[in-house]
Amino acid sequence: MGGRTAKVGHVRRRVVRSGICVGVVVACAGFAASAAHGETLAEALAKAYQTNPVLNSERARQRATDENVPQALAGYRPQIVAGLGAGLQAVRDLLPGNTFQSANLKPWTVGVTVTQTLFNGFKTANSVRVAELQVQAGREALRNVGQGVLLDAVTAYTNVLANQSLVEAQRVNVAFLQETQGIVQKRLDAGDVTPTDTAQAEARLSRGRADLNAAEVNLAISQATYAQVIGNPPSQLRPAESVDRYLPRSRDDATNLAYRQHPAVLAATFDVDVASTTIRVAESSLLPTLTLQGSASRSRDNDPTLGTFGTDQASVVGQLNAPIYDGGTGASQTRQAKQLAAQSRLMLDHVRNQARTAAVGAWVSHEGAKVAVAASEAEVRAATVALQGVGREAQGGQRTTLDVLNSQQDLTLAKARLIVAQRERVIASYTLLSAIGKLDVKTLSLNTPDYLPEVHYHQVRDAWHGLRTPSGQ
Template identity: 35%
Template sequence: MRRIHLLTGVAVLLTTTAPVAAETLREALVKAYNTNPTLAAQRANVRAIDENVPIARSAGLPSVSLTGGYTENVLKAANSFVAPDRQLTGSSTLSVPIYSGGGVKNSVRAAETRVEAGRLSLRGTEADLFTAVVGAYMDVIRDEAIVSLNEQNVKVLDVNLQASKDRFQVGDLTRTDVAQSDARLAVARSQLQTAQARLISSRESYIRLVGTAPGNLEVPPALPNLPADPDSAVQVAVDHNPVLLAAQKNRDASGFDIDVARANRLPTVNVNIGGNYYNYLGSLGSGTGVAVGQSGTSASAGLGLTVPLFQGGRPAAQVRQAQERRAQASEQVTETERGVIAQARSAYAVWKSSLEVIASSEVAVNANKLSLEGVRAENSVGNRTILDILNAEQELLNSQVTLVTSRRDAYVAGFALLAAMGDAEAKDLGLDGGPLYDPIAHYKSVRGKIWDYGSQPDPALVGTSTVQTPAQGSVVTRPLDPILDAPVEPAVDTTGPNPAGVRK
């Protein structure tokens, strides 16, 4: 598996200066890796799957049993002179399986293959979690920027409205101009409320995944080793995607299940060794005056052969059922492969298109800034109306929001593309929050255990509760990118022909 340490390097896609105390994407991923309940539950599931191997092996190991009993004959037949009044018995049996038609061997193989599938599924869960964390992280950054832009827009429109009212008082503008400014400000305020609600929702989603509230989030580093074309992405994804590899392992395991089902109609051979002990506790022949042995032992050894002749069609039905399960698993491999291919291609398309949108939006933002300046200047000489200024301001805001959104989309799509290619798991990310979870260690510790009374303490819960996390607000914690920032309150001269919003 390729290891590329995704989270090292310098930010390129989202370049800005972050505060010293900012929270990084790596820190968010480490928190999620160590405390997310979904990932912890999947780890527990893998440990449970590990136990299927010793369970399967146990069917091929010797078994020992002891039985005992005590009988008190409270009522005896009148003509029974040798029946004991009481009896104590005990027996032991050792049974050693010699041949089981390959059922045990194939059960172990199926269990071992499913252990491998479980580990791959755990890798897929890691990748899915990290992709969701990256999405939530970028959503907060995006929505904070959008809230800042809308706050900036509200302040600009409020200044415009006040200036329009002043010019209306001196007869330079009409009531229609004031109404247009007033309406546009009302719309801007509603857009701000919507943006603030969306920011709160994004922060709550972040808490759900990471376990703590987002702080001052630092812009993440650039994503390295992204493919040059979708075909390259698909080729890597088909070879390395853990979800697809897990589906293939489950298909292989279902093939062993067929052999297990076929073994049910084959002979089995066991070596059986038994011992018996009895003691009549002095009650045998007590009324006859004849000395009789009151205890004894016996032992036996032999081979047991079981040849199934007729089981009502049960073995054949089990074979057919296992064959259909294998067909189902094979179809699920194809289904998963289709999904992986679609995920890789769509993520690549979104990533590439978002990069193009970023470039176009940067041009549009700069152009709209110049356009707004020009419209304001032309309005000062009577060539533009207030509505032209309002439209230019809205176009600037729209292009800024598009730029912020495309930056978020490019990063999330790029990470999703790496996840589809199998390169977005814990060992790929260079996480430095402690040792990584090793599922093989638990498997090695339980595979060879055969003692019936082995136990371990209940696993400690890893997932952390967020009940005590305060409800999130919409206060912005980070400054705007310089390309997005603009003076909020332009110099306004209400005594002359200079209209609202003209920069001096």
């Protein structure tokens, strides 16, 4: 009898030691990857900022928007048209006395016409203003897309980190359950336990393997998402930290910043200015236009009377056109522009409300994430103490192997919740930074050149000609 008791105690001590080992390994895994040098979150964000196709396509869209300004400025510039005509012409003229005169002519005409608009109801000036405001709105939209890409990159990075830790925790858990199942089987063979204990151990092992498979699936998905957002597969990711140092001190500060400086709000503000200025563009069709046109031409062999060999002409003509009635088109376009301006003002209010709501939600989520991390850390500490206590009690014969299994499982689940809480903590801080409009390269001090859309704008704004883009395409 004493030998049997000693054998059971030895088995329980092995289970306890394995359970404590699981706690140590999972704690070391935590929410971090290997301590060796790897890709940091800042480096991943810099890569995403440089190579993300969504962001680069938005930059191309903004460069196309820049071209609206030189197109509008073209209204101030003269329009020059050159013409050349040539052909063959057979002429047979009837002269007095019923005589005929015939000839085969080779007429040609060359000329140039220069047209300069002097006044068009301020259409050009207002069109330039609209184009410039569209550029400003586009820049804010680009900044908003940049924020979204950086936030997606943070999410992808932290998901991979968390899922790697969860996979490692589940692998350790499966190893522990396999060892436990083997021990229980040996005890069953020795007659120390019943088949029920073996079935419980096997069931727990099967569940552990299913949890490991689910964790590996989630890791594979997060790695694929990482490669899509960042531009390369993840490799030896370093621990990620929150950005609390850049965040506002209160919820009111967060909502005020979002209301004033979020790029979506600023873009909507510029859209209101665009719509208001478009009204004046529409009204210009109801005003007179004044143009000045100069032309010069030379023609040869184009007189069918055969009385003139050639003609040289030059003229300067001023023309004033005043619309009297256009069927109501101009008036309808003006009314339409006014309704669109009203819509843009209502949309601005909507975007501001959205920004305010998003800021409140981000603030609350961030505060909740901090509480969740603290609670999860406390849970892990308590579960660790509980496992140690159950282990000591098992050594004294007061606890069964199943009790140790349950306690170890509680610790594994607690550490998994801590991993998830730490991931949400990092994401929540970046989400709040995005909600106030400050998730950008400058604020984060990323080691990458900031994309400056105004560089391309100044390269093309005053361009009078040329088909190549500043990039040489």
